[in-house]
Amino acid sequence: MIRKVRGTEDIFDLQPEQALVDVIRKTFVQHNFSEISLPLFESTDLFARSLGTSTDVVSKEMYTFAPAGGESISLRPESTASTVRAFLEAKIQELPWKVFTYGPMFRHERPQKGRWRQFNQCSIESIGSKSIIEDALFIRMLYQLFAQKLNLENFKLQINWLGTIEDREQFKKTLLQFLEPHQEKICDTCQTRLTKNILRIFDCKSKDCQKIYATAPRLTDSLSEESEQAWNKIQSLLKELQISFLINPSLVRGLDYYSGIVFEFSSDLLGAQSAFCGGGRYELSSQLDGGETPSMGAAIGIGRLLMIQEAEAKMLSVEKKELIAILPLSKDQHEAAMNIYTQLIDANIKTELVLNKKSIKSLFKKADALQAHSVVILGEDEVTTNSYVLKNMKTGDQKTYSINDLILAIKQ
Structure with a gap:
């Protein structure tokens, strides 16, 4: 892998x-x-x-x-x-x-x-x-x-x-004079920085180096x-x-x-x-x-x-839109479910279409795994009558709506 x-x-x-x-x-x-x-x-x-x-x-x-x-x-x-x-x-x-x-x-x-x-x-x-x-x-x-x-x-x-640049140049001379008696005690990285960029020695994490630099002159004194x-x-x-x-x-x-x-x-x-x-x-x-x-x-x-x-337990959260899952009970309702899906999406509703599940139980199990707030159930009767069952996954309450009333109910 x-x-x-x-x-x-x-x-x-x-x-x-x-x-x-x-x-x-x-x-x-x-x-x-x-x-x-x-x-x-x-x-x-x-x-x-x-x-x-x-x-x-x-x-x-x-x-x-x-x-x-x-x-x-x-x-x-x-x-x-x-x-x-x-x-x-x-x-x-x-x-x-x-x-x-x-x-x-x-x-x-x-x-x-x-x-x-x-x-x-x-x-x-x-x-x-x-x-x-x-x-x-x-x-x-x-x-x-x-x-x-x-x-x-x-x-x-x-x-x-x-x-300023002039301040730093003056300070570099003062710092170099301070470091001369300590050169053998500082780490290899700081040895290199002495010639390339002496101010960078203060970035060193070595405790031994930091002990030396604690008594070094300050740039603000120059x-x-x-x-x-x-x-x-x-x-x-x-x-x-x-x-x-x-x-x-x-x-x-x-x-x-x-x-x-x-x-x-x-x-x-x-x-x-x-x-x-x-x-x-x-x-x-x-x-x-x-x-x-x-x-x-x-x-x-x-x-x-x-x-x-x-x-600090102060993570910010983004307001989540509640998910609506559409559950066609068989392949015969897939096309109708597709049409409902597009209407809910066009109404700015967060929607998931659940297909390719072998049983009603597996459909609801998938909706639960998606953490859907509610599901729209589409069976043969619903397609015939153009009515749609909206079921709240948390409370179990369900009601039948026309498409326009379904959208209004979801948005409430």
Whole structure:
């Protein structure tokens, strides 16, 4: 037997996810964001230039292939790069361009709880957003989504400030000096990051490394006066908006395009992979041959958010239409049953036609397995008189109707 690929899922009940995404969509639309659809794969160069060749995503985790005679293509590991590419390609002029997208992403990671190789994500971007007030309102929108719209309790918001390029360059020198006497003690991955992307050492999960980094200098101690004022301002605005947050100096996010404010929503209910939403301010369009366009964005991991909802017993439900099953008692009534089926469907009634059963008992057994609310029974007498028996499967009550009255009775 051929089994599903490791790190993927077969999901048979989509209603919890559909209900969750519906709430997210309505929240973003309320804040005047528009939904867009983007390709599942892009030029590999798009991700290499935007995310950074030294990031784990580009260097280890992308699904990349080259069609015969074609350029290198990669399944999208995230959607911010694709959104900015679409923004530039369409030559969008009206700013900020406020959009969101929902769909599958792909990363060749080690599967574990809360980590899949194909996973659904909802990403939201405000391209051309310049104001720090817009940053604060963006974070508030997400906080209110989780705390009020979804009524979640077990989560926290962590923030940090990555400053400007100049701030980070100054900090890298300070950090490198701090790490010199510790180089032999840190792991091989961090050894590599020292030369390729030193800020990524803070992403390391090694307890030994984390013990060393706990006393490392903070990026926020290397800020220019202007950056420090902005950092203090965003904290002040979040407090004014009554948003609870923690400052995490080790929070750098895993991608190269971030600057300024970065944030992460996480929950202890998820275990080691605790983050379910993350984002921040970035400038990406200049890396893709566009003009400098400051932006703000975030991504929500739908699978992890569903795990929190389940752990808190707060799964959302979609209102279900009651199913009506049509039961022709013999083959002689199949054509009449087909006609009734089409009339109920055209009346916007959820309907199932049960055929190919050998006995009346098996017909009702099938209707019960379908969890039908009621059944329409069609025998020889019903076809002759154009009357239809509607039986409630829960109470056992039944009554005979004409077709018009049958539709009215079902809809009541």
